[in-house]
Amino acid sequence: MTGRTGPSRMIADAVPGLVVAALGLVTVLGARTLPTLPGLAYGPAFFPTVIGIVLVLLGGGIATKAVRSTEAGTAIGPLPPPRRLVAAGWVVLGLLLYLPLLQPAGFVPLTTGYALVLLLLLAVRPLPALLYAALLALLVERAFVKLLLVPLPAGALGIW
Secondary structure, three states: OOOOOHHHHHHHHHHHHHHHHHHHHHHHHHHOOOOOOOOOOOOOOHHHHHHHHHHHHHHHHHHHHHHHHHHOOOOOOOOOHHHHHHHHHHHHHHHHHHHHHHHHHOHHHHHHHHHHHHHHHOOOOHHHHHHHHHHHHHHHHHHHHHHOOOOOOOOOOOOO
16 A cells, blocks of 8 residues: 555545546447447447446445445555566457467357456455356357357367
8 A cells, every 4th residue: 555545545436436537438429329230139339338338337436335435434556566467468468369279169168267367466355356257158158149240269079
């Protein structure tokens, strides 16, 4: 922790949340300008709109938590610097590994593994991290395959 307390700590924690929420709002508004495609239930604006809504909700949650924790006399502590660097490095390295491994490994197992490693690096306990990672992979896969009609790689084993 940096030792900051009170309003300065609240501002330092709430501002990033508000920035994320604002970016989400801009994304939703920008997606509304995309053309619709006749005969399709989901057009080019669908995915950016979903992402924008998620950003607004997450950013608003971060800002709200910062305000509430400051009022309660606690501060939201960041991850220790080495852990932050490793987590940030995994985001980049994991994506570089993700692309060549997607076809042979398959979307669901690879996405579950990628998200699991990231959640563990962010100090989420192992069992909840595994559950969140698997649920995320399955929900995203179902959304793409069933709603958006975008086939995703099943992998060499063709399990999924």
